Amino acid sequence: MSTYDVIIFGAGSAGATTAIRAVQKGLKVLLVDKKVKSLIGKKTCGDAVANSHINLVQEKTGFPTPKGDEVKLIVKGLAIHPPNRKNPFRFQDDDSAGYILDRHLFGQRLLNYALDAGVELLSEYKFANFIVENEKIKGAVIRNTNTKETKEVFASVIVDATGANAAVRRKLPKSLQKWMEMDIDPVDMGYAYRKIIDLQEGSAIDDAEYIHLYFIQTIARGGYAWVFPRGPHSANVGLGGPKSVTSGLPEKYEDFVATFPEFTNPTILHAAGAHVPIRRPMNSFVTDNFAVVGDSAFQVNPLHGGGIGDNMEAGIILADTIAEAKEKDDFSEKALWQYNTRYNKKIGAGHASLDIFRLVAFNMPNRVVNNIISRGILSNEELIAAIAGKLEMSFLTILSKAIRSVDMLPSMLKIQKMTKKMNEIKDLYENQYPKTPDGIPTWLNEVEKLYKDLKEPYRKK
Numbered sequence: 001m002s003t004y005d006v007i008i009f010g011a012g013s014a015g016a017t018t019a020i021r022a023v024q025k026g027l028k029v030l031l032v033d034k035k036v037k038s039l040i041g042k043k044t045c046g047d048a049v050a051n052s053h054i055n056l057v058q059e060k061t062g063f064p065t066p067k068g069d070e071v072k073l074i075v076k077g078l079a080i081h082p083p084n085r086k087n088p089f090r091f092q093d094d095d096s097a098g099y100i101l102d103r104h105l106f107g108q109r110l111l112n113y114a115l116d117a118g119v120e121l122l123s124e125y126k127f128a129n130f131i132v133e134n135e136k137i138k139g140a141v142i143r144n145t146n147t148k149e150t151k152e153v154f155a156s157v158i159v160d161a162t163g164a165n166a167a168v169r170r171k172l173p174k175s176l177q178k179w180m181e182m183d184i185d186p187v188d189m190g191y192a193y194r195k196i197i198d199l200q201e202g203s204a205i206d207d208a209e210y211i212h213l214y215f216i217q218t219i220a221r222g223g224y225a226w227v228f229p230r231g232p233h234s235a236n237v238g239l240g241g242p243k244s245v246t247s248g249l250p251e252k253y254e255d256f257v258a259t260f261p262e263f264t265n266p267t268i269l270h271a272a273g274a275h276v277p278i279r280r281p282m283n284s285f286v287t288d289n290f291a292v293v294g295d296s297a298f299q300v301n302p303l304h305g306g307g308i309g310d311n312m313e314a315g316i317i318l319a320d321t322i323a324e325a326k327e328k329d330d331f332s333e334k335a336l337w338q339y340n341t342r343y344n345k346k347i348g349a350g351h352a353s354l355d356i357f358r359l360v361a362f363n364m365p366n367r368v369v370n371n372i373i374s375r376g377i378l379s380n381e382e383l384i385a386a387i388a389g390k391l392e393m394s395f396l397t398i399l400s401k402a403i404r405s406v407d408m409l410p411s412m413l414k415i416q417k418m419t420k421k422m423n424e425i426k427d428l429y430e431n432q433y434p435k436t437p438d439g440i441p442t443w444l445n446e447v448e449k450l451y452k453d454l455k456e457p458y459r460k461k
């Protein structure tokens, strides 16, 4: 019987990065994935990752930055388009510049980096169930996806990195769940559909050094449509929003692309839809001998649904915490709690703030978004501040902006209220997240107060 320090289910970006860092910290690591080894890393995605994430992962793990065939495009920045597509608003910094990847090649290189570092891999094995003795997780039963034969594997910590479906977390026995949530509200689960296309000869993508986000409520309710160029003649094009209000995406996709003459009759390389969580961080990512990371832990930016970079960083934080727990030979919820506090300070507070932004700003009608962006009712600096939750407007400023367009006063007041809530939730995650599990009920009560009524517009009527 082989016993590991940590067994990680799921070899995507979250699981593989956790494995790399854990083995570099001297832990004995088993990575288990249901896929055939050569298909690990293949994923329905927008394929965009920011420089800031890639550089941090390189600094912490030595994983070299993407090069060669793995890079489809070096991105200069991000353009946000209002519904009328006039005067898009542009970002250009280390969080918006980056790469459009060949996701499969990137995933394979990450996996091989883990294996070279000393991680063991069992591919074509699925998590079947937990092995629990005396109310303590000791390991897992895994099943071969071809032969259906089962085997038992044992570890001090089991990690769920199986993605949006959370195949491991959802089987956690009730008595061991503690503060970890099992379900996700359909308002907080995104669904997106995308195609990878090559344009017809003679057609070219407009402004191909930027990735483009289109906020059009009639096409992508509660979300957005995107065009991520993969070079001058190829693109990843898609749209998505909360599962609760999203329907008929393939048809809406066609309506969206019909407005781009350059996308007429393209060669379709791949077309598919997939889920991604888009909410504030989970109340806790740990219980005794168990942790979650990546989509399974809702570690995705709620504003744009990007998860690769943040979940790689989360994997590093998790692996460091498990290595420290090993030094004390204590893998309890309390010992692993530092993963919660470190993640929330570094990444989670920002995600929580953007979750409030998503719920309020994405519910604004097309004409209001047109006014704000195209007519410059908020300047570029003010828009950047609003997204960061740092926009301060006196009542006089609000009135002066509202005067420019009759129906803007209620929207300006909403933005002011939203900014206040963004700051409050940021503070709750950054500075007031409980140092020990027993503080959760009081903290959660404060968090939930901020969400009152925010999700109602996205409920199915």
Ligand SMILES: Cc1cc2nc3c(=O)[nH]c(=O)nc-3n(C[C@H](O)[C@H](O)[C@H](O)COP(=O)(O)OP(=O)(O)OC[C@H]3O[C@@H](n4cnc5c(N)ncnc54)[C@H](O)[C@@H]3O)c2cc1C
Residues within 6 Å of the ligand: 009, 010, 011, 012, 013, 014, 015, 032, 033, 034, 035, 040, 041, 043, 044, 045, 046, 047, 048, 049, 125, 126, 127, 161, 162, 163, 164, 167, 168, 192, 193, 194, 238, 273, 274, 275, 276, 293, 294, 295, 296, 300, 305, 306, 307, 308, 309, 311
């Ligand atoms: C349409 C779409 C577009 C997106 N665009 C972007 C983007 O441009 N940029 C960005 O950063 N993010 C994007 N995201 C989000 C991003 O793809 C995810 O956040 C990220 O890939 C999640 O990584 P992960 O490692 O948590 O999970 P995954 O990449 O889903 O990996 C999970 C792994 O677990 C394995 N697995 C599943 N079940 C089991 C089981 N029972 N037993 C064993 N193994 C199992 C799977 O085979 C898989 O290898 C997008 C998501 C979608 C749906």
